[in-house]
Amino acid sequence: MGFSEEYMKWLEYHKKQRTGERLDRLERGHRHGEQMFVERVWWPIFGHLDDLHPEYEVADWRGRPYFVDFVWKPGQMKFAIEVKGYGPHVQNTDRTRYRQELNRETYLQIAGYRVISVPYDDLESAPELTISLLKALLTPSLLKHVSEGSHQFTRIERDILRIAGRMNGFLRPVDVVHELGVDPHTVKKYIGILCEKDKLKPLLTQGRKRICRYELIPSFMDIEFW
Numbered sequence: 001m002g003f004s005e006e007y008m009k010w011l012e013y014h015k016k017q018r019t020g021e022r023l024d025r026l027e028r029g030h031r032h033g034e035q036m037f038v039e040r041v042w043w044p045i046f047g048h049l050d051d052l053h054p055e056y057e058v059a060d061w062r063g064r065p066y067f068v069d070f071v072w073k074p075g076q077m078k079f080a081i082e083v084k085g086y087g088p089h090v091q092n093t094d095r096t097r098y099r100q101e102l103n104r105e106t107y108l109q110i111a112g113y114r115v116i117s118v119p120y121d122d123l124e125s126a127p128e129l130t131i132s133l134l135k136a137l138l139t140p141s142l143l144k145h146v147s148e149g150s151h152q153f154t155r156i157e158r159d160i161l162r163i164a165g166r167m168n169g170f171l172r173p174v175d176v177v178h179e180l181g182v183d184p185h186t187v188k189k190y191i192g193i194l195c196e197k198d199k200l201k202p203l204l205t206q207g208r209k210r211i212c213r214y215e216l217i218p219s220f221m222d223i224e225f226w
Helices: 003-016 020-029 032-046 086-090 095-110 120-125 127-147 155-166 173-180 184-196 220-224
Strands: 052-059 065-072 079-084 114-119 200-204 211-216
Touching: 003 020, 003 032, 003 052, 020 052, 020 065, 032 052, 032 065, 032 079, 032 120, 032 127, 079 120, 095 114, 114 120, 114 127, 120 127, 155 173, 155 184, 155 211, 173 184, 184 200, 184 211
Parallel strands: 079 114
Antiparallel strands: 052 065, 065 079, 200 211
């Protein structure tokens, strides 16, 4: 499933979980900048939207509700991500609002969130820079998340994925049989498991209905077995 389908499915899921002001805020607050972040930065890094929550409600230091553009919560870790345009955040036309925003960011840190500010202009002109910076920031947390056993592959699954990586992302079961010396039925079983885990995608041979190859679906989480 491609980005557009996954994005709409993800957004509709979060809308169905909300009512009242929380739903209204999602419909009003998740706009062009937030959509660009998901499409141009988050999706290229991860290839999925798991654990990413749009317009996430938290309480500020006064106990008042505040909505963060995104909160990412894999396991025990919490990241607050804000997409910031130049006008409302830099031009101090409303100094009280600007001061409150800075205080909220400090309070989020106190509440255990890592706060990430993403420039709106970079999403339009240089998303590669944002991707590079986020990868550098998130890698230690992802490695910790993996080491806690929340996203595991068996040894043979890792070996199969490494073979697919060496073959430019395209894999034939016979290649695995030859490389690992494993029974074809065992190879078929574990390739099926990797398809269920959305790491491999079956490819039909042109003009035929038989599946002879599989395509690797890469993501940033691949750091755990590369």
